[in-house]
Amino acid sequence: xxxxxxxxxxxxxxxxxxxxxxxxxxxxxxxxxxxxxxxxxxxxxxxxxxxxxxxxxxxxxxxxxxxxxxxxxxxxxxxxxxxxxxxxxxxxxxxxxxxxxxxxxxxxxxxxxxxxxxxxxxxxxxxxxxxxxxxxxxxxxxxxxxxxxxxxxxxxxxxxxxxxxxxxxxxxxxxxxxxxxxxxxxxxxxxxxxxxxxxxxxxxxxxxxxxxxxxxxxxxxxxxxxxxxxxxxxxxxxxxxxxx
Amino acid sequence: xxxxxxxxxxxxxxxxxxxxxxxxxxxxxxxxxxxxxxxxxxxxxxxxxxxxxxxxxxxxxxxxxxxxxxxxxxxxxxxxxxxxxxxxxxxxxxxxxxxxxxxxxxxxxxxxxxxxxxxxxxxxxxxxxxxxxxxxxxxxxxxxxxxxxxxxxxxxxxxxxxxxxxxxxxxxxxxxxxxxxxxxxxxxxxxxxxxxxxxxxxxxxxxxxxxxxxxxxxxxxxxxxxxxxxxxxxxxxxxxxxxx
DNA sequence: GGAATTATTGTCAAGATGACGATAAGTATT
DNA sequence: AATACTTATCGTCATCTTGACAATAATTCC
Numbered sequence: 277x278x279x280x281x282x283x284x285x286x287x288x289x290x291x292x293x294x295x296x297x298x299x300x301x302x303x304x305x306x307x308x309x310x311x312x313x314x315x316x317x318x319x320x321x322x323x324x325x326x327x328x329x330x331x332x333x334x335x336x337x338x339x340x341x342x343x344x345x346x347x348x349x350x351x352x353x354x355x356x357x358x359x360x361x362x363x364x365x366x367x368x369x370x371x372x373x374x375x376x377x378x379x380x381x382x383x384x385x386x387x388x389x390x391x392x393x394x395x396x397x398x399x400x401x402x403x404x405x406x407x408x409x410x411x412x413x414x415x416x417x418x419x420x421x422x423x424x425x426x427x428x429x430x431x432x433x434x435x436x437x438x439x440x441x442x443x444x445x446x447x448x449x450x451x452x453x454x455x456x457x458x459x460x461x462x463x464x465x466x467x468x469x470x471x472x473x474x475x476x477x478x479x480x481x482x483x484x485x486x487x488x489x490x491x492x493x494x495x496x497x498x499x500x501x502x503x504x505x506x507x508x509x510x511x512x513x514x515x516x517x518x519x520x
Numbered sequence: 521x522x523x524x525x526x527x528x529x530x531x532x533x534x535x536x537x538x539x540x541x542x543x544x545x546x547x548x549x550x551x552x553x554x555x556x557x558x559x560x561x562x563x564x565x566x567x568x569x570x571x572x573x574x575x576x577x578x579x580x581x582x583x584x585x586x587x588x589x590x591x592x593x594x595x596x597x598x599x600x601x602x603x604x605x606x607x608x609x610x611x612x613x614x615x616x617x618x619x620x621x622x623x624x625x626x627x628x629x630x631x632x633x634x635x636x637x638x639x640x641x642x643x644x645x646x647x648x649x650x651x652x653x654x655x656x657x658x659x660x661x662x663x664x665x666x667x668x669x670x671x672x673x674x675x676x677x678x679x680x681x682x683x684x685x686x687x688x689x690x691x692x693x694x695x696x697x698x699x700x701x702x703x704x705x706x707x708x709x710x711x712x713x714x715x716x717x718x719x720x721x722x723x724x725x726x727x728x729x730x731x732x733x734x735x736x737x738x739x740x741x742x743x744x745x746x747x748x749x750x751x752x753x754x755x756x757x758x759x760x761x762x763x764x
Numbered sequence: 765g766g767a768a769t770t771a772t773t774g775t776c777a778a779g780a781t782g783a784c785g786a787t788a789a790g791t792a793t794t
Numbered sequence: 795a796a797t798a799c800t801t802a803t804c805g806t807c808a809t810c811t812t813g814a815c816a817a818t819a820a821t822t823c824c
Contacts (some may be wrong), residue, residue, distance in 0.1 A: 278557040280611050285572040286530035289605070291614055313522040328529040328613065331606045358602045358617050361533070362575045367524050369572065371533055371615070373602050430674075445802075463782060465803065487801025488789040512763050513780075519756055689771075706806040707813060709772065731770025757811075 291336040292323035294420035295377040298453045304396040315410030336375040352436035378436040386435025432499040443490035455517045535580040536567035538664035539621040542697045548640040561652030570740045579621040596622025596680035622680040676743040687734035
């Protein structure tokens, strides 16, 4: 019976989740306030240690549910990148597998005072302001935002920020918030609705809003996550961000 | 002094490297023949355990050097994705951080009979043939090839498969091998040379080959890997593979 | 020297893009 | 109810990009 070599180094492994959403036309990230050392009192990405017999995705979902108090976390989860194990944590070597969640704006339960408090923070405020994140989480956040930006170009996952049904204007607001640019409503409308395999008209319309009612769309069937199946989540042609 | 919790689960962590190159107009992958259980005798990706105090990239480079007998492995190395820790290895939970190397066709030293033998294998043969890879390495290889394919669209890294200087035709052969399609030489030439920040004319020409001599190019300065700096490796406009 | 081979420059129609005008269909205001 | 306002949607047009393919250039091969 084959066994691992005795002298084998083993590492604690964590998952960290960069959960992004769009609130008030700005990109927001879910952060917790750390209640324990190290970095006690600092803002940090939600996450935690991977348990024995757990997969990476499972661990990410479990941690996210635990720290937000939300049972079924909505949105699209994917692996981002791994960092470490060296020089990330003053307690020693730790490998972390960062994940990216693109989610609609879901409410986070305010946990009691003894638990870690999770809340949405504008990404611009977090990165530019003086709210220094714990560990190497600022770097992870930067990588995650860049990944999200390019995901919007090449995949239909911008829709993951919206609910099940959304208007073209809502989708455009997502693109504008994530890319940090303004987009021409007419050209965006043409490209989004004209892209085969991206959107599907529900036939229904918004009611009660100001202005002309808008048609409600959902992700096209081929772009929707199927159970177990890997989504062929490719936008063709891509919706490129303006390059100046 | 903060310490890790006592009950913390620790995992062995490995790096696996999918080293790709183009040989005889076909995409090839570097594989070793395993000399130990489990999967003794099977083909597998090069890789091995991350040692204490080692970073992920360092470990990947060290393993690659050890298993190929090449001191300075050429090409572009980047992290691919992590897999695990559950259900990958009959010996128990192992997390692996897969890496992708895009390299020119470098010769692999044939190791002695007691060491693991590394060699290039055509990807098509490996995935379609009955050479079943060890562990979950077939899946990792599939992911790596897909990553390489899209890298060629959005980044100048196709040049990583060539040497320092290369002709447009050599670069095109890389694209054709990786994408598995034929490309029109004239249109490819126009797009490659017309892309700002991609190629730089060396002023020199090939000699001795059949046909008209070709101009030699190298990666443009802004696309070349600088020491320590992250390369702004983005191709604008992208060189999209034909979509049928 | 002529044939074969490969590189490179053009041409042209079709498709995609960015800027912006015009119209449609609601709500808010008077 | 009429008017103003707001937002959605459709259209136009010049420009850029793309794919298909003709033509020419500069070598080696025979």
